[in-house]
Amino acid sequence: MNYSHFGSKFTQPNGITQLMEDLGNAKNSNNPNLVMLGGGNPASVPQVNTAFINELNHLVKNNKIAQIMGLYDGPTGNDEFRAALANQLTQEYAWNLTASNIALGNGSQANFFILFNLFAGKMADGSHKKVLFPLAPEYVGYADQGLTDDMFVAIKPEIEILNTPNGSKRFKYVIDFDAVKAVLANDNSISALCVSRPTNPTGNVITDDEVHQLDLLAKQYNIPLIIDNAYGDPFPGCIYTDANLIWNSNIILCMSLSKLGLPGLRTGIVVANNEIIKAISRVNGAMVLSPNSFGPSLVTRLIKDNKLLPLCKNTILPFYKNKAQVAVSLFDEIFADLPVYLHKVEGAFFMWLWFKDLKITSEQLYQKLKKQDVYIIPGHNFFIGIEDSWEHKHQCVRINYATDEATLKKGLEAIKTLIM
Known part of the structure; x- marks a missing residue:
C-alpha cells in the first residue's frame, strides 16, 4: 500500500502499540498462567467500582442516559x-x-x-x-x-x-x-x-x-x-x-x-x-x-x-500505597543478592528496575519472558530522544504492580531466574 508521509509514520511499529497489543492479547487470553505486569491499566478497586455503578444507576433512574448517548x-x-x-x-x-x-x-x-x-x-x-x-x-x-x-x-x-x-x-x-x-x-x-x-x-x-x-x-x-x-x-x-x-x-x-x-x-x-x-x-x-x-x-x-476527592484520599490512595509497599518488599526479598536497583517509588503504580550488569538487553529479556507468558515493558522505549548507544537505557524495565501479590511475585521470580 502506498501511504502518505502521515500513513507511513503512524503505521510503523512502535512502543505504545506493542504495549496495547500485549494488553489486548492478555485480555482475550484464556491462559490461567499468564502474568500481566506490562500495561498501565489501573486495578479494580471495589469501593470505587461501587461508586461508579451508583452514579450510572442514578443517570438511568433520572432518564439522563438518552441525553448522554443521543446528543x-x-x-x-x-x-x-x-x-x-x-x-x-x-x-x-x-x-x-x-x-x-x-x-x-x-x-x-x-x-x-x-x-x-x-x-x-x-x-x-x-x-x-x-x-x-x-x-x-x-x-x-x-x-x-x-x-x-x-x-x-x-x-x-x-x-x-x-x-x-x-x-x-x-x-x-x-x-x-x-x-x-x-x-x-x-x-x-x-x-x-x-x-x-x-x-x-x-x-x-x-x-x-x-x-x-x-x-x-x-x-x-x-x-x-x-x-x-x-x-x-x-x-x-x-x-x-x-x-x-x-x-x-x-x-x-x-x-x-x-x-x-x-x-x-x-x-x-x-x-x-x-x-x-x-x-x-x-x-x-x-x-x-x-x-x-x-x-x-x-x-x-x-x-x-x-465526594470524588474523599474517595481518592480515603480509598484510592491507601489502596495503591499498600500495593507499593508490597511491591517494594517483594523486590527486596527476591533481588536481595543481585545487582538490581529499584527506582524510589514515589507515585503512580509502576516499578522501574535497573539491572546494572544485565548481559542481555531489556528488549531481549522482554522477549524471553513473553515466551513464558510473563509480560513487562522493556525500558528503551521510554528514553525518547536519547541516543541508542547509552547502555543504561537498555538495562531497565517497567512493571505494573497494580495486580495481586501472588501474580507480582511470580513475575519477579521469573525475571530473577532469567538474569541469574
Whole structure:
C-alpha cells in the first residue's frame, strides 16, 4: 500500500502499540498462567467500582442516559463537568478557574497529540520546533505523537544512588538543570517543556522546587510548561511523597479519568489559559466533532457533592500505597543478592528496575519472558530522544504492580531466574 508521509509514520511499529497489543492479547487470553505486569491499566478497586455503578444507576433512574448517548456536547467537552471541575479546583487550590480554562478529549493520548503538534513540528515561518523533555525516561506514548520527525529532545537524568537504612538498592532520577539550561540557551527550536508527575514509567515525583525551576525557565523563554498529571492530585491522587500541585497561565496541566478506574471511557482533561483551550476546541471539532461525554457525566455529581476527592484520599490512595509497599518488599526479598536497583517509588503504580550488569538487553529479556507468558515493558522505549548507544537505557524495565501479590511475585521470580 502506498501511504502518505502521515500513513507511513503512524503505521510503523512502535512502543505504545506493542504495549496495547500485549494488553489486548492478555485480555482475550484464556491462559490461567499468564502474568500481566506490562500495561498501565489501573486495578479494580471495589469501593470505587461501587461508586461508579451508583452514579450510572442514578443517570438511568433520572432518564439522563438518552441525553448522554443521543446528543453531542460542544467541541470543548461536557459543559456541566467542566464547570464543576473548575469550581472544585478553585476551591481546592485557589486557582480562580472557569469552564473556559478546561477542555476535554478522548483520552490523554489524544490530548497530547493535539498539544505536541500545536507547539512543535513545521511552523508557519518554515522553522522546525521541538518539545523538550527535561527528564528522561518519559512516557512511551509520547514518542510517536509528532506529525513530523525529530520533534522531541530529551535530557539524560542524573542518577542518584540512595542510602537506605536497611541497605536496600534504590536510586532516583534527578533533573540535570545545567543540561536543560544549556539546551534552552543554545537551541532556539525548543517551543515547549513537558514532564510527567508522577512520572510514567519510573514512579518518580519531581520536587516542588524542580517544578518551580522548570516554570521559571519556561517563562524566561516564553514557552509553555506541560505537566502530565494523569496519576497525580487531586485525582486519582497516587502520590506517596510530599508534593504540591502547581498551575498558572503558562502551565498546561493534563489530567485523566482513566487512573480513577475508567480507562475504557477515554476522558482526558486539559487545564490551561483560554487561548490554548480555544485552540484545542477547534482541533477537536475538526477531528472528532465532540469528545466522549460518558466519563464526564459519570463523575460530575461526585465532584459537585464533594465526594470524588474523599474517595481518592480515603480509598484510592491507601489502596495503591499498600500495593507499593508490597511491591517494594517483594523486590527486596527476591533481588536481595543481585545487582538490581529499584527506582524510589514515589507515585503512580509502576516499578522501574535497573539491572546494572544485565548481559542481555531489556528488549531481549522482554522477549524471553513473553515466551513464558510473563509480560513487562522493556525500558528503551521510554528514553525518547536519547541516543541508542547509552547502555543504561537498555538495562531497565517497567512493571505494573497494580495486580495481586501472588501474580507480582511470580513475575519477579521469573525475571530473577532469567538474569541469574
